[in-house]
Amino acid sequence: MKRFPLMLLAMVISFATMGQQAKITFVEQTHDFGEIKEADGPVTYEFKFKNEGQIPLQISNVRASCGCTTPAWSKEPILPGKEGFIKASYNPKGRPGSFHKSLTITSNADPNVQYLYIKGKVEPRPRTPKDDLPTQLGALRIKYRSFNMGKLTNQKEVTKTFDMMNDSEKTLTLKGATSPDHIEVSFSKNILAPQEKGKISITYDPAAKDDLGFLSDQVTITTDEAGADAKKSLRVVATVEEYFPPMTSSELAQAPKLNISGATYDFGTVNEGQKVEHDFVIRNNGKQPLNIRKTKANCGCTVPELPKMTLAPGEQSVIKVVFNSKGRKGNQYKTVTIFSNDPANPTQVVTLKGKVNG
Numbered sequence: 001m002k003r004f005p006l007m008l009l010a011m012v013i014s015f016a017t018m019g020q021q022a023k024i025t026f027v028e029q030t031h032d033f034g035e036i037k038e039a040d041g042p043v044t045y046e047f048k049f050k051n052e053g054q055i056p057l058q059i060s061n062v063r064a065s066c067g068c069t070t071p072a073w074s075k076e077p078i079l080p081g082k083e084g085f086i087k088a089s090y091n092p093k094g095r096p097g098s099f100h101k102s103l104t105i106t107s108n109a110d111p112n113v114q115y116l117y118i119k120g121k122v123e124p125r126p127r128t129p130k131d132d133l134p135t136q137l138g139a140l141r142i143k144y145r146s147f148n149m150g151k152l153t154n155q156k157e158v159t160k161t162f163d164m165m166n167d168s169e170k171t172l173t174l175k176g177a178t179s180p181d182h183i184e185v186s187f188s189k190n191i192l193a194p195q196e197k198g199k200i201s202i203t204y205d206p207a208a209k210d211d212l213g214f215l216s217d218q219v220t221i222t223t224d225e226a227g228a229d230a231k232k233s234l235r236v237v238a239t240v241e242e243y244f245p246p247m248t249s250s251e252l253a254q255a256p257k258l259n260i261s262g263a264t265y266d267f268g269t270v271n272e273g274q275k276v277e278h279d280f281v282i283r284n285n286g287k288q289p290l291n292i293r294k295t296k297a298n299c300g301c302t303v304p305e306l307p308k309m310t311l312a313p314g315e316q317s318v319i320k321v322v323f324n325s326k327g328r329k330g331n332q333y334k335t336v337t338i339f340s341n342d343p344a345n346p347t348q349v350v351t352l353k354g355k356v357n358g
Helices: 003-017 249-253
Strands: 024-026 030-037 044-052 059-065 083-090 097-107 113-123 133-137 140-142 144-155 158-166 170-180 181-188 197-204 211-223 231-241 256-261 264-269 275-284 290-297 316-324 330-339 347-357
Touching: 024 083, 024 113, 030 044, 030 083, 044 113, 059 083, 083 097, 083 113, 113 316, 144 158, 144 197, 170 181, 197 231, 211 290, 256 347, 264 275, 275 347, 316 330
Parallel strands: 030 113, 144 231, 264 347
Antiparallel strands: 024 044, 044 083, 059 097, 097 113, 133 140, 140 158, 158 197, 170 211, 181 197, 211 231, 256 275, 275 316, 290 330, 330 347
């Protein structure tokens, strides 16, 4: 009987606390930073709130949208009537323009999920030579270490220009350049004053290169700088395709046509070190002789010499592709590009794929 009053008291306390909740009330739920400068770095705002409930408030998590805001908050329980904070920071680096980000707050309050917002507009920092020409080679600044000529045909030579700058306090003399015979390098100015800009011109002759596909060549620019800075080794890259003059539909109907039976081969799963071989069947579905100009395999594949480089109309042959899995593991995706005189589809690709167990 003595235990009955204690049980009754516990029940009374339990009923008294039922229905009691924490209640989070924010002074404001949206903060506008207005215009901020990218150059000034991160900005921070502290949202204030009060627990207007009857039990301690516990914030369990604050999640920022897009990873652009970095939250911090009151980690200890907030007693009824007491205040806490949620801090949000926004880093404007590399994010010019307007922004509107959210914070998702999870707590034991009712409702248990609430949202805060920050917004504003980022004024981009002034661009510098480092932005436009991020690659520095001694005193010379350029955009990339490779001069990309893009996609070309072997019909005619092409010239493209690239920006350069003397990023030093001394006059820079460009003494010349060495390059393969199919590439010519010239400068808008051979002498650049401190911080002066100029142009590098690259003239590329695909016919003289006499090759197809993705091509890369080395060029060296020589300056009057001391030591290793005097010679700057760079690459010129291009993707060269065969040129075909415009053709009528009747002319195309009479042209050679490369057909590949099953352009993708899945070799399944092999153990590391095994070789995979597959014969891709090719056929000339056109009405004139089909000439295979060349084949080019990517890393890990080889293509032995083709049994036939020219196929008569209706004739077929095979292209054997060998993949060596030595030193490789995991999913593999290897390609071989086939170049031909099919004017409608001169560049085609066959694929080997599968998995290598290491």
